[in-house]
Amino acid sequence: MGVTRAFFEQDTVTVARALLGKQLVRCTEDGQVTAGRIVETEAYCGRFDAACHSYKGKTERTKVMFGPKGHAYIYLIYGMYHCLNVTSGPPGEPEGVLIRAIEPVEGIAVMEERRGTEKLKNLCSGPGKLTMAMGITRELGGIDLTQSPRLYLEAAPAPPEIVAAKRINIDYAGDAADHLWRFCVAGSHFVSVKP
DNA sequence: TTAATGATATACT
DNA sequence: GTATATCATTAAG
Numbered sequence: 001m002g003v004t005r006a007f008f009e010q011d012t013v014t015v016a017r018a019l020l021g022k023q024l025v026r027c028t029e030d031g032q033v034t035a036g037r038i039v040e041t042e043a044y045c046g047r048f049d050a051a052c053h054s055y056k057g058k059t060e061r062t063k064v065m066f067g068p069k070g071h072a073y074i075y076l077i078y079g080m081y082h083c084l085n086v087t088s089g090p091p092g093e094p095e096g097v098l099i100r101a102i103e104p105v106e107g108i109a110v111m112e113e114r115r116g117t118e119k120l121k122n123l124c125s126g127p128g129k130l131t132m133a134m135g136i137t138r139e140l141g142g143i144d145l146t147q148s149p150r151l152y153l154e155a156a157p158a159p160p161e162i163v164a165a166k167r168i169n170i171d172y173a174g175d176a177a178d179h180l181w182r183f184c185v186a187g188s189h190f191v192s193v194k195p
Numbered sequence: 196t197t198a199a200t201g202a203t204a205t206a207c208t
Numbered sequence: 209g210t211a212t213a214t215c216a217t218t219a220a221g
Contacts, residue, residue, distance in 0.1 A: 042216070051216070061203060079200030081217050098216060128217050138202095169216060192217095 002154040008069035012095040015088040016043035021156030036102030051173035054094035065094040074141040081128030103190040126192040161186035165195035
């Protein structure tokens with residue numbers, strides 16, 4: 001498996017940038033494999049970031065961010081969509097990176113079926129879309145992406161060109177909403193919102 | 196522009 | 209324990 005614990009224990013903004021270009025691979029229990037190249041991420045910096053779920057402290061929902069790095073923090077948003085994050089940052093800090101979009105690479109037929117569309121650009125271009133396309137639910141919450149065969153990462157062949165932008169839909173966070181903590185692969189057609 | 200839809204956090208009894 | 213406001217979104221109109 002490609003990515004080590006030490007990678008995720010770097011500064012969270014560094015991890016968010018370094019995840020771009022890497023492949024996210026999902027193998028279900030019944031043998032279906034889907035994979036894609038990460039093209040959009042957002043950094044959520046714990047106690048330094050009013051937009052982060054862990055900003056106000058540890059709760060039942062956010063406890064995995066307080067645990068070991070490189071684990072999956074998955075939650076249900078708006079009652080209907082799942083979001084996938086990877087815990088990151090210095091050990092002890094409750095931080096993480098939201099995976100917002102991927103470029104479909106493998107198992108595209110399976111993704112089309114799960115998403116109910118055949119438009120490649122619409123398959124994984126958003127946090128709720130990519131979890132649906134890859135069959136990711138809260139059942140996978142807390143798993144270790146450096147160990148699990150069900151969900152893991154593979155290193156990028158070459159680091160892509162990166163564009164920074166403001167994060168999306170965190171207006172409630174006041175000044176933190178202005179931080180350029182969203183990162184996209186430059187020129188990618190598969191991001192949720194173009195920078 | 197807005198409805199859909201349910202877990203969760205918070206503020207109560 | 210119970211009530212209610214909130215939401216790191218999406219697809220349809």
